[in-house]
Amino acid sequence: MTSRPLPAGFYARETELVARELLGATLECTVRGTRCSGRIVETEAYTGEEDLACHAAAGRTARTEILYGPPGYAYVYFIYGMHWCVNAVTRRAGLPSAVLIRALEPLDGIEAMRRRRHGRRDSELTNGPGKLCEALGITGPRHNGVSLRSAGLRILAGEPVPDSDVAVTRRIGISKAIEDPLRWIIRSSAHVSGGKGQV
């Protein structure tokens, strides 16, 4: 299947819609000549300053600057002292929002993914936001603020995923400090991952 990077305009829409339509697209990362890719099967929308679970709830800081930038760029952040997570920035500059890529189905470069993931089972290569970054070699120093249409990190158009293959889940309780932390997680029902949401 020939596919092209999604156009910048794809990301310049409501975050929830972008999260839904990223399902089925291909995330592709090339590091030092090694290309790895996977089909996006789980995403999560972070909708702006009013979304208390979104990093932008803290306002405009050095860390969140990318979120305030134009759509179609990668926001890669470090969490829990050891994991990277990758987002696609959405809407327009000045409206800080993004879609977290939560899980992939490995497509190309599986051998490299196995090496980076230290021989874990294939089903555990990319079934989590931190895991997929490790498998594909995505890190903040390399990829934060990079255009998702660049050579190193791209998101390619894929076959649309029908509603019948998608589950929307609400996740509760990211933090005790958040009063009403409702999150929408959209995932392909064909993919069984470790998520804890309720359908």
Next chain:
DNA sequence: TAAAGGATTTTCT
């Protein structure tokens, strides 16, 4: 199979 706790560092209060 589920629940609990540790790892480890950046970020903001």
Next chain:
DNA sequence: GAAAATCCTTTAC
């Protein structure tokens, strides 16, 4: 100084 958009191992049932 505490919490964090997580992952992994250990322990319990």
